[in-house]
Amino acid sequence: MNVAEAVGRALAACGVRMVFGVVGSGNFHVTNALVAHGARFVAARHEGGAATMADAYTRTSGEVSAVSVHQGPGLTNAITGLTEAAKSGTPLVVLAGEATDARSNFHLDQDALARSVGLLPLRVSDPATAAEQAVLAVRTAREQRRTVLLSLPLDVQAAATEPDWTAIDRLGADLRTLDEPHQPREPGDDVLAAVCAALTAAERPVFIAGRGARHARPELERLAALTGALTATSAVAKGLFRGSPWDLDVSGGFATPLTAELIRAADLVVSWGCGLNMWTTRHGSLIGPAAKVVQVDLDPAVFGRHTRTDLGVTGDVRQIAAALTAALGGEAPGGEARCGYRSDELAGRVRAEGRWRDVPYKDESAAGRIDPRTLTVGLDDLLPAERVIAVDSGNFMGYPAMFLDVPDEQGFCFTQAFQSIGLGLATAIGAALARPDRLPVAALGDGGALMGIAELETVVRLGLPMVIVVYDDEAYGAEVYHFGPHGHPLDTVRFPPADFAAIARGHGLAAVTVTRPADLAGVSAWLAGPRDRPLLVHAKITGERGSWWLEEAFKGH
CATH class of the missing domain: 3.40.50.970 (Thiamin diphosphate (ThDP)-binding fold, Pyr/PP domains)
Incomplete structure (x- = not known):
């Protein structure tokens, strides 16, 4: 050999x-x-x-x-x-x-x-x-x-x-x-006692879970119930607490107004396998000046890297959460404690205002273009609940990331640590192969779609029943909204129309062009059919303004 x-x-x-x-x-x-x-x-x-x-x-x-x-x-x-x-x-x-x-x-x-x-x-x-x-x-x-x-x-x-x-x-x-990678030695009793003291003293605790906590939902929810904490995630862990009445969804630039309000008012923020970077904390503005910050992570190098850390705990999230629950006396009676941040009134607010699709907006669809919010809400209503969403980078990305629901933490794949556009379609292929039981959905901007277009052939060759949504504003939208307000010329970041539906058909996909809500009937027809070819949805979206998350991001520059 x-x-x-x-x-x-x-x-x-x-x-x-x-x-x-x-x-x-x-x-x-x-x-x-x-x-x-x-x-x-x-x-x-x-x-x-x-x-x-x-x-x-x-x-x-x-x-x-x-x-x-x-x-x-x-x-x-x-x-x-x-x-x-x-x-x-x-x-x-x-x-x-x-x-x-x-x-x-x-x-x-x-x-x-x-x-x-x-x-x-x-x-x-x-x-x-x-x-x-x-x-x-x-x-x-x-x-x-x-x-x-x-x-x-x-x-x-x-x-x-x-x-x-x-x-x-x-x-x-x-x-x-091996069930889990090698774990470091558990923290000492003094460290756990300090975290217990912080949890006991907190009146408005919030847990923010990241990718390092995706394996620990039961343990985190038991500890959150015991301490009255609300739960949120970083973008990469979206869906981890889906179904919980105390789920605030994603913290940071993608956060709803209610989520931002509640995290900003917390007196204790516990980060679980989450770096608390500028995106998750809105450049630190979601961490109140009087809030105590605890970070739990396998890698102690993350403590304080992006925001202040009052107490760092090195260890596996699941093990630390279980140890803290035991130290605090075990699970809450009936599995649910009414203390800390939790109340009937707040539960009602989370139900009514906790998702972006619950936040009222003025539909700006006009002149042969559809509002990306209206588009995405319509897709959310049509697509089956068992789905895995992959989102590329760009001005558009907040709409599919936040208006498309996911069933759990395996329903969202977000390759955004390097902030490169053009990775979304390949991301969807990898996620689809990992979860063949779910409908894969790729959400792309027009720029990223053209960068990764070679992999359309891969989608067809592998026979993936994928829905590919191209949010087309005929521009690199982030640059338009970053530089346009200052009077800079934008010819270098705007492009003539491209017929993505024709490109898709040339690769062997089915395709539909959407310029108004009624055009989503083409998506319904594909979903009802044999789904023997992947579907590309060419959505011509409005582009008069930048997305809310981009406005938040620019505040840090």
Whole structure:
């Protein structure tokens, strides 16, 4: 067996079931070895799409997946997607061929490139330890929540190797059966006592949960009931508390007026696996000056990084929440305490005002364009409840992110840590493959849709019953609303009309153009039919003003 074959077999032994990529000569053999040992390979049309598909698949499924790319340009093409994954702490293994001969056109310093965007570089240098190095890549990705680049020099790939497969299979089995990554030592009793004291003293506590808390809903809800806390999430954890009468939905720039009011008035904010960055706190303005801030996270480096932290607790969210509940005397009688921030009156306000679609607005649909709020509310009413939503970046993004409901924390995939446009369609593909039981919905701006358009063929080829909504204002809207009010020329960020419906049909999709609410009948017809082709909805939206979340974002500049 050669090294390429051994690496593929070892990765499969560690439970890598999904591989996304574009195959060239430098990653041909390792990719085939993965497939031969049970992994599924999904061919993307661009390496950047492959990286984002793997990122979204891992976020939604919880499994470590792999990206397989050619040396040189295969890796550089993937970099934007991999940077997003690295910034989000997504555990991925990136397999990249490597041309070590400086005379090769494909040669580059892959380690330096990896480090520059937050990837952890590893390399298979010795044929004798190739399989062990592959296991190390998976373990490191999983335990440290890192995106790991495993470089595979071309000459080493072809070398013969004789791994100890009994040992490799045993190590792989251990990784596959771990329920959670390695956890740090639990905090001391004095730290837990300090948090208990803060929870007991608080009259208006609010919990804000992030991606690091997505596995801990039961424990967080028990502690919130015991202490009377309201619950909210960062954008990436949207849906975590869906169905709870105390769910404030998303904190930050996407927050409803009621959510912003209640978080701003909190006297205790407990962050659970959440960085409390500028988006989640509206540049810190949602944290009241007298509020005490507690952060619970596996990584103590996040404490105080974006906003002040009065008390940092290093540990797993689920374990810490359970320990605090036990220390406070267990669950509330009947499972629900009426204390802290909770009251019948407030529960009524949350029911009436807690979602953006409950906030009154003036419909601005006119002149052959539909208000994006009206569009999205209409789609929310039509689309089945069991859905997974992926949203690209841009001025439009708040509308699908906040007006489309999701059933739970696995219903929303948000690749926005790097704020790149063009990742939304690939995100939807990865999430769709992780949750084939749900209708995948990709929400894109016109700019991002054209950037990622190559993956329309991937959607059709994979037979995904996807709904792709293009919010088309014929511009890079964020720049229009950022620079336009100051009198700057906008010719560089405005574009002539593009017929997205025709483009979609050319790729083999069904398509409908929406300029008014009645046009959504085309979506109803597709939903009622066989859904044998994906559907693109070309929505020509109004563009007279920026979105509310963008106005909030600009306040910080």
